[in-house]
Amino acid sequence: MGVNTITATLILFTATLLLYFSTVAIATDPCASQSDDSGIIVIPIYGNCSPFKNLSDSWDTTIIDMASKDPLRVEYLFGLDSSLRKKRVSAAPIASGQAFDIGNYVVRVKLGTPGQLFFMVLDTSTDEAWVPCSGCIGCSSSTTYSPQASTTYGGPVACYSPRCAQARGALPCPNTGSRACIFNQSYAGSTFSATIVQDSLSLAVDTIPSYAFGCVNSVSGGTIPAQGLLGLGRGPLSLLTQSWSLYSGVFSYCLPSFKSFYFSGSLILGRTGQPRRIRSTPLLRNPRRPSLYYVNLTGVTVGRVQVPLPTEYLAFDPNRGSGTIIDSGTVITRFVQPVYNAIRDEFRNQVKGPFVSIGSFDTCFVKTYETLAPLIKFRFTGLDLTLPYENTLIHSTYGAVACLAMAAAPNNVNSVLNVIANYQQQNLRIMFDTVNNRVGIARELCN
Secondary structure: OOHHHHHHHHHHHHHHHHHHHHHHHHHHOOOOOOOOOOOOOOOOOOOOOOOOOOOOOOHHHHHHHHHOOHHHHHHHHHHOOHHHHHOOOEEEEEEEHHHHOOOOEEEEEEEOOOOEEEEEEEEOOOOOOEEEEEEEEOOOOOOOEOHHHOOOOOOEOEOOOHHHHOOOOEOOOOOOOOOEOEEEEEEOOEEEEEEEEEEEEEEOOEEEEEEEEEEEEEEEOOOOOOOOEEEOOOOOOOHHHHOHHHHOOEEEEEEOOOOOOOOOEEEEEOOOOOOOOOEEEEOEOOOOOOOOOEEOEEEEEEOOEEOOOOHHHOOOEOOOOEEEEEOOOOOOEEEOHHHHHHHHHHHHHHHOOOOEEEOOEEEEEEHHHHHHOOOEEEEEOOEEEEEOHHHOEEEOOOOOEEEEOEEEOOOOOOOOEEEEOHHHHEOEEEEEEOOOOEEEEEEOOOO
16 A cells, blocks of 8 residues: 555545544534534523523523613614604793793793894794894883894895785885885784894704794884794794794693793693693684684583583684684683683682682682682593692782682673683693694693
């Protein structure tokens, strides 16, 4: 036998031995790798074949340790949604206007670049936003908007533009002189004149470019909000419409008590951050008053008594403009006279009095009777809202007298509207969804 033959025989014998022992290893060692690369073996990280296994730990201890890491994993998985990462809750703080000597609520708004800060009144029944402009005649605030100080100021809106025609009280284009869009409006007994201009508006975490708002030039009377107003109505110049691409016609607010001087309430814009579970009632639209948020009030309960109310004063009627609205700018709930009289009389019947009048309140009584006061429930289509006592009764300055915090519509107003006002909305989350035409109401402590 030659050398080459012996060498070849030894190589073949060695290979046979290696194949034999590797086959035996695979058969006896469950942690051995596949010899033919036919697949990738997956093993538990704390399993018997894992190099990370801690032999000193029992199986149940290992499982508990593994499960304890699940919450972080779920949070990680939730954060992988790129759409969620892009969506931040846009929540602007709301405060009672008591610090500004007004009975409304204010929100922080910045106009222009760099932002000029204003505390503007929140008004769901007005469309246009407006602020006092530098050089304003009759404005009571030293805080004014300066177009010259803003690098994003877009100039006035032209009087012939469609946007100008959308403003309430817009004046026609003059034959000579400035072609800027000017409108005149009345508010709370005062009148003012403003030019519609464009600049960025920043609210919470978002900035809306080229926002159209009124730059107030002159005021007659001293009852308009000193630092302006932010309109949240349903019209074309409202925040709701001008921010449609951002918030898709959805917003909500929680109004803190008038006793709170802090920015403890919130205005949440868009669907992100809204309550997931909230009772709702249909949102109605009236072509005669298209900016207002109508709901269908079907009845009122005082204590356990359902007050007999004339249905013609509750019914939503677009032709007459009658019905019930939710409004952030009215302080106490106002009913048309026959409706209020029926509610008041039933309330008096259960409290027993005696009663006195204080200002707008005609049903005031000694506070010791407060424990006898019945709860009042508003009944809407698909939703009943029982008002807490703090939303029903208002106390005198010295605290000795409590009053029913509702009233009849003023005698000098030919009103067909019932108005659910901000005092009755305190510490409630009110959500307006103009796409699905719903108004949601949920309890929320925002003091």
